[in-house]
Amino acid sequence: MLERPKAVVAGQDALFLDFDGTLAPLFPRPDDTILGVTIRRLIIRLQQALEGRLAIVSGRSIATIDRIVAIPGLAIAGVHGLERRSAKGLVTRTMAGAGLAEARRELLALVTGLPRLLLEDKGASLALHYRTAPDLEAAARDAAQQAAARHGLELQSGKMVIEIREPGPDKGGAVDAFMAEPPFHGARPIFVGDDVTDEAGFAAAARLGGHGVLVAQPRPTAATFRLDDVTAVEMWLAESVKAMEFS
Numbered sequence: 001m002l003e004r005p006k007a008v009v010a011g012q013d014a015l016f017l018d019f020d021g022t023l024a025p026l027f028p029r030p031d032d033t034i035l036g037v038t039i040r041r042l043i044i045r046l047q048q049a050l051e052g053r054l055a056i057v058s059g060r061s062i063a064t065i066d067r068i069v070a071i072p073g074l075a076i077a078g079v080h081g082l083e084r085r086s087a088k089g090l091v092t093r094t095m096a097g098a099g100l101a102e103a104r105r106e107l108l109a110l111v112t113g114l115p116r117l118l119l120e121d122k123g124a125s126l127a128l129h130y131r132t133a134p135d136l137e138a139a140a141r142d143a144a145q146q147a148a149a150r151h152g153l154e155l156q157s158g159k160m161v162i163e164i165r166e167p168g169p170d171k172g173g174a175v176d177a178f179m180a181e182p183p184f185h186g187a188r189p190i191f192v193g194d195d196v197t198d199e200a201g202f203a204a205a206a207r208l209g210g211h212g213v214l215v216a217q218p219r220p221t222a223a224t225f226r227l228d229d230v231t232a233v234e235m236w237l238a239e240s241v242k243a244m245e246f247s
């Protein structure tokens with residue numbers, strides 16, 4: 001059984017936070033998503049207390065995380081690791097190639113014919129969402145698989161979404177890159193996430209002397225601690241802030 005994690009320790013830990021399903025609950029459509037006022041304040045407090053050793057590591061684009069989270073100077077990895085903004089503000093990204101442009105045209109034609117599917121364009125990845133049309137999952141998967149095979153792209157499944165993306169770093173690669181540079185270098189990484197794509201982040205954190213925190217019901221995982229849901233994450237972050245204030 002995975003235990004509840006202990007409080008984050010200032011001067012020791014680096015915190016890597018997934019976004020959807022970890023900091024914000026899931027909404028019917030990606031654009032519906034908002035971040036709670038309390039959890040946003042906690043992120044700001046922790047970013048300060050950890051002297052910048054906090055990053056959001058998301059499947060969303062950096063631009064979208066900036067729009068929703070709106071915290072200046074925040075380190076972010078976006079598109080599952082295909083783009084990254086360091087704590088110093090340096091941005092690196094995998095560019096979309098001609099194959100992905102072709103795939104975009106094909107998937108746009110698909111969603112024009114099946115408008116209950118939703119296509120999210122994230123630059124180096126295209127996410128085909130079927131949360132509002134679960135009966136169309138097979139159609140979405142078939143189209144994404146065929147486009148990925150035709151254009152030499154990678155397939156990635158998430159929660160009621162199938163993505164086709166450029167090959168490149170995953171969330172584990174993003175953790176490795178952050179941990180190789182200041183202010184993260186030398187800290188103990190803690191990666192918190194809910195989805196299968198977060199497993200690479202859990203594994204990287206463990207390899208670098210830290211651990212993963214799974215935000216879900218128990219399942220096979222590389223994480224060694226667990227929290228139930230977004231509410232439990234918020235309570236744990238609040239406890240961590242309080243513990244830092246009294247230390």
Ligand SMILES: O=P(O)(O)OC[C@H]1O[C@H](O[C@H]2O[C@H](CO)[C@@H](O)[C@H](O)[C@H]2O)[C@H](O)[C@@H](O)[C@@H]1O
Pocket residue numbers: 018019020021022025026027028029030031033057058059060061120122127129131158159160161195197
């Ligand atoms: O790595 P994450 O930060 O967890 O991002 C994973 C994907 O999150 C978004 O999709 C998911 O959340 C949506 C809003 O709650 C929901 O409608 C959808 O069904 C979920 O799959 C985002 O839109 C994707 O781009 C991210 O890859």
